[in-house]
Structure formats: structure tokens, C-alpha cells
Amino acid sequence: MLRFLFLFFIIPNLGFGQHTVKLMVGSAPFQLHTNYLINGTDSIRLDQFKFYVGNQHGDYQLVDASDTTTFNLPFADNLLIIGMDSLANTSGKLEGAFDPLLGMYWAWNTGYIQLKLVGDYTTAESNIPFEYHLGGYRSPFATSFALHLPPEYDQIQIQLEQFFMTLPIRTTPKIMLPGAASQQIFNAFHTTFE
Amino acid sequence: MMRWGVLVLLGIGLISFMFVPGDGLFYLPEKWPKPLYNFDDNPVTNDGFILGRTLFYDPILSQDSTVSCASCHFQYTAFAHVDHSTSHGINSRVGKRNAPGLMNLAWYPTFHWDGGVLDLNGQAINPLTHPDELGETLNGVLKKLNRNTYYKNEFKKVFGVEHIKTSHLLKALGQFTVSLVSANSKYDSVMRKESTFTEQEQRGYSLFLKYCNQCHTAPLFTNFEFKANGIGPLAAYIDSGRAVITGRPSDVFLFRVPTLRNIEHSFPYMHDGRISKLKDVIHHYANSSNWVKPISKELKTKNNLLSPTEEKDLLKFLKTLTDKEFVFNPAFRYMGN
Numbered sequence: 070m071l072r073f074l075f076l077f078f079i080i081p082n083l084g085f086g087q088h089t090v091k092l093m094v095g096s097a098p099f100q101l102h103t104n105y106l107i108n109g110t111d112s113i114r115l116d117q118f119k120f121y122v123g124n125q126h127g128d129y130q131l132v133d134a135s136d137t138t139t140f141n142l143p144f145a146d147n148l149l150i151i152g153m154d155s156l157a158n159t160s161g162k163l164e165g166a167f168d169p170l171l172g173m174y175w176a177w178n179t180g181y182i183q184l185k186l187v188g189d190y191t192t193a194e195s196n197i198p199f200e201y202h203l204g205g206y207r208s209p210f211a212t213s214f215a216l217h218l219p220p221e222y223d224q225i226q227i228q229l230e231q232f233f234m235t236l237p238i239r240t241t242p243k244i245m246l247p248g249a250a251s252q253q254i255f256n257a258f259h260t261t262f263e
Numbered sequence: 264m265m266r267w268g269v270l271v272l273l274g275i276g277l278i279s280f281m282f283v284p285g286d287g288l289f290y291l292p293e294k295w296p297k298p299l300y301n302f303d304d305n306p307v308t309n310d311g312f313i314l315g316r317t318l319f320y321d322p323i324l325s326q327d328s329t330v331s332c333a334s335c336h337f338q339y340t341a342f343a344h345v346d347h348s349t350s351h352g353i354n355s356r357v358g359k360r361n362a363p364g365l366m367n368l369a370w371y372p373t374f375h376w377d378g379g380v381l382d383l384n385g386q387a388i389n390p391l392t393h394p395d396e397l398g399e400t401l402n403g404v405l406k407k408l409n410r411n412t413y414y415k416n417e418f419k420k421v422f423g424v425e426h427i428k429t430s431h432l433l434k435a436l437g438q439f440t441v442s443l444v445s446a447n448s449k450y451d452s453v454m455r456k457e458s459t460f461t462e463q464e465q466r467g468y469s470l471f472l473k474y475c476n477q478c479h480t481a482p483l484f485t486n487f488e489f490k491a492n493g494i495g496p497l498a499a500y501i502d503s504g505r506a507v508i509t510g511r512p513s514d515v516f517l518f519r520v521p522t523l524r525n526i527e528h529s530f531p532y533m534h535d536g537r538i539s540k541l542k543d544v545i546h547h548y549a550n551s552s553n554w555v556k557p558i559s560k561e562l563k564t565k566n567n568l569l570s571p572t573e574e575k576d577l578l579k580f581l582k583t584l585t586d587k588e589f590v591f592n593p594a595f596r597y598m599g600n
Contacts, residue, residue: 159381159382161301161304161381161382161384161385162430163384163385163429163430163433164428164429164430168428168429168430169385169388169401169429170401170402170405170428170429174385174388176380176385176386176388176389176392177375177379177380177389178379178380178507178508179379179380179381179382179385207509210510247510248510
């Protein structure tokens with residue numbers, strides 16, 4: 070019985086037309102705990118990198134850079150939501166991808182962290198730890214965006230090199246709530262999708 | 264003689280039957296609006312209610328097993344924190360806001376003084392994980408529950424699961440807290456025409472309808488909106504209230520209108536528990552000279568809005584909102600495992 074259940078979980082991931090997420094820095098695959106040179110002098114290292122991807126039917130997956138199995142999305146829709154829309158934010162599901170145990174739930178301000186970036190930024194003078202818990206679904210600071218994937222595509226390639234340079238780490242190394250600052254980084258994240 | 268004895272016994276039997284309090288499970292009072300809680304997602308069962316109640320009273324939920332939900336939400340104070348302006352948790356750490364009474368939560372569109380929380384089930388994560396309250400992690404509490412034979416069995420009985428997950432814990436607590444319905448005060452019996460107000464209560468009721476009902480709207484005695492009541496921020500710390508959630512400057516110092524049900528029991532008052540006596544709360548609203556801006560438009564800016572007699576009349580009316588059956592219902596008490 071258990072073996073059959075196992076198959077049920079495996080099959081959708083191997084099925085046709087399933088999307089996969091690919092994280093890139095320049096021509097190399099992105100890796101956590103790795104220093105990337107920025108502007109020739111600074112470097113950035115990410116220890117946590119997670120974000121939500123969903124579809125219009127309210128199915129979501131938390132893509133977590135520390136677990137490559139999460140790069141295979143369990144749905145094949147061509148219209149995807151990067152982050153989480155307001156409906157899903159307030160669904161009260163609290164199960165599966167919505168389980169607060171995943172560390173993406175804002176309990177005091179019901180909703181989900183849609184993009185989490187935690188790491189270190191090193192300049193010639195100093196080392197700046199940074200922590201970005203980004204999200205929000207209330208107007209005017211909603212962060213999620215729709216991604217239309219051409220039918221022939223099944224890979225979502227995310228190019229992080231430019232994005233790393235736009236992070237406001239020197240001025241605002243911590244953002245932990247919805248608002249304009251959160252939205253700004255999320256907008257920059259939008260441009261990473263190729 | 265025998266026959267009379269039997270009749271008396273029968274009578275006592277009938278009376279005691281009539282006064283047996285309900286099983287405590289959620290019910291919809293007559294003529295009340297439709298509840299907002301998603302009962303389809305989490306139907307209340309007797310076993311689920313009892314499991315939720317056991318968890319509510321169990322310090323296993325706190326990081327060092329010293330504090331339970333009931334530590335700040337006593338039944339006798341309509342599940343508010345008696346005599347504590349702001350509530351404290353593990354290691355005697357003190358929070359910033361007054362623990363509100365828990366009742367009629369099925370009708371709440373939002374929770375917390377700032378309305379940041381949108382669903383009752385998810386609300387419990389806040390006190391569970393807040394360092395000033397139970398200070399535990401979700402992971403920690405689930406590990407403890409999954410090691411506990413009693414809880415393993417009970418969760419299996421209620422949700423049919425071998426492994427207790429976040430949603431099961433929160434739904435169990437939700438089944439208990441959503442069942443805390445208070446709708447049987449003297450006010451309610453007067454509305455049902457089963458009893459009558461005294462003259463003083465009636466005068467107080469008229470004043471209530473004239474000055475209070477717009478925000479503290481019956482039958483829930485709150486319209487769930489966010490208002491500024493002129494109390495102003497404390498010197499010790501600034502709590503911007505609703506603006507913490509919305510980020511809107513116009514929401515600074517706005518807090519949710521609390522229910523007036525069981526208000527006699529749920530002292531101290533205001534979002535930070537600053538006022539300990541109900542008569543002083545009435546006096547605050549009837550005298551604008553001490554108010555600090557912002558002030559919501561529903562409040563009448565006037566000194567001596569009420570005469571001393573009228574203040575007393577209003578107080579008498581507010582006491583008719585006390586629901587003894589709710590406050591003393593044994594079904595809401597700790598029963599042991």
C-alpha cells in the first residue's frame with residue numbers, strides 16, 4: 070500500500086508538461102552558502118532563498134533553494150502566480166504548502182511571506198547580515214505577479230545576477246513586513262524571470 | 264403524602280433538567296446574523312470540542328510548560344485576563360495589549376486589537392509563538408504533542424490522523440474557542456420578552472441606544488470597525504494600532520471596537536487595560552476635555568454629556584449584558600484529561 074502511495078507522489082513530478090524552476094547566476098546554477106561577486110568589490114551570500122509559485126486554482130508550491138525537489142512544480146498551468154495572491158493569502162488552509170511550519174506565515178498580520186532572502190553582504194569595510202521577509206496582498210502594496218509561460222516552455226529560468234545588485238542591503242538590510250519597500254524588491258524580482 | 268413526594272421529586276427533576284447547561288458546543292442564537300467561521304472546513308464535534316478545551320488549559324503548549332491559553336483567558340472574566348492591564352506570559356514577560364475576552368468569535372471578521380488576524384484557527388499561532396506569551400515554536404509544540412499518548416489518541420479520534428500537524432492543532436483549539444457563545448444575558452432575555460428591565464436599566468438602555476449603539480452595535484455589541492476613542496498613546500510605548508497592519512497614516516491609534524458583552528467581568532478596560540473601573544470608562548466617553556486626538560466622529564465632543572445619574576443608569580444597563588450562564592458554564596471549565 071505504502072509503495073503505491075509513493076508512486077502517486079512520484080508520477081506527477083515525472084509527468085509531461087510539468088514545469089521546473091531553474092535558478093541561475095550568470096551562466097552558473099545558483100547555490101546557497103556561496104559568495105557571489107558584485108560590482109567587483111562586494112560579495113553576497115544567501116543562506117535562505119524561498120518563494121511561492123502557484124496557479125489560478127489555488128495550488129501552491131514553496132520553492133526552496135535548499136531542496137531541489139521543490140524545483141519541480143506539481144502543476145502544469147501556463148498562467149502562474151509568482152508569490153501568492155490575496156485569495157490564497159487569506160484562505161486559512163494552513164496545510165501543505167500553507168503550513169505555518171514552513172516559516173513563511175505571518176501570524177500577527179494574516180498572510181504569507183512570499184519571498185524570503187536571508188544572507189550576508191560583504192564590502193571592503195564591513196559585513197552586513199540581511200533579512201528580507203517580503204510579501205503583502207493589500208492594495209496598494211500587493212506583491213505577487215502573474216507569469217504567462219509560452220506553451221512550448223516548461224522551464225522557468227530565473228537570472229539572479231542583476232537582482233542581487235538591486236537589493237538595498239546597504240540602506241535597508243531588514244524588511245519584515247508588507248509595504249512599499251517590500252514591494253520594490255518584489256518588483257525587481259519580477260525582472261529576473263526570463 | 265407519597266404522591267406529593269413523588270410530584271415534588273418529579274418537579275425537582277424537571278427543574279434540574281431545565282437548568283442543565285448545554286454541552287458547550289457552538290450554537291446559533293435566535294435572530295443573530297450568519298456566523299463567518301468556516302464550519303464546513305472544521306465542523307465542531309463533541310470530541311473535538313473536548314480536545315480543544317484540554318489543549319486550551321494545558322501548559323504543554325508553552326515553551327517551559329508553565330503557561331496555558333487559560334492563564335490569560337479566564338472563564339470567570341469572560342476569558343479575558345483578570346486584573347492585568349496587559350497580559351504576561353512565560354518568565355513573567357509582559358505584553359503590550361490587554362488580552363480580550365473570548366466570546367462569539369464565530370462572528371468576528373478580524374481578530375486582535377489591530378484586526379491583523381483574519382482567521383480564528385490561525386490566530387492561536389500568535390500567543391503560542393510570541394516570546395511575551397507562550398514562547399513556544401510550532402515545531403516544538405507539535406513534537407511534544409506527537410510524543411504524548413493521550414493527545415495522539417485524541418487527535419486520531421477527532422481528525423483520523425496518526426501524526427498531529429499544525430492544522431489539526433489549530434482546528435482543535437478552534438473547535439473550543441468558536442463554541443464560546445455568550446447570548447443569554449438579562450438583556451437577551453428582555454429582548455426575548457422573558458423578563459423586563461428595571462426602570463434604571465431601561466433609562467440606561469435608552470442612553471445606550473442614543474450614544475453607544477452606533478459602534479457597540481447589538482446583538483454582538485461591536486460593529487468590528489476600528490476607531491479612535493481619545494485615550495491617546497501611553498508614554499511608555501507607542502502602539503499605532505490598526506496602522507501597524509495597514510500602513511495607512513489615517514489608521515494610527517485606531518483600535519477595534521470591543522464587544523460590551525460581559526463587560527462587567529472583563530476588566531480592566533481599553534486596548535492597553537489602562538482603566539480598571541467600568542464607571543471610569545463611561546466617564547471618559549462622557550467628557551471630552553481629557554481626550555487626545557485622533558477622535559472618531561461617532562464620539563460627541565462635549566463635557567458632561569451625561570449627568571452623574573445618567574452615568575449610573577448606563578452602568579446599570581451595561582451590567583445587564585453579563586451572561587452568568589456563560590461565565591459559569593461547567594462545559595467551558597478545565598475537566599482534566
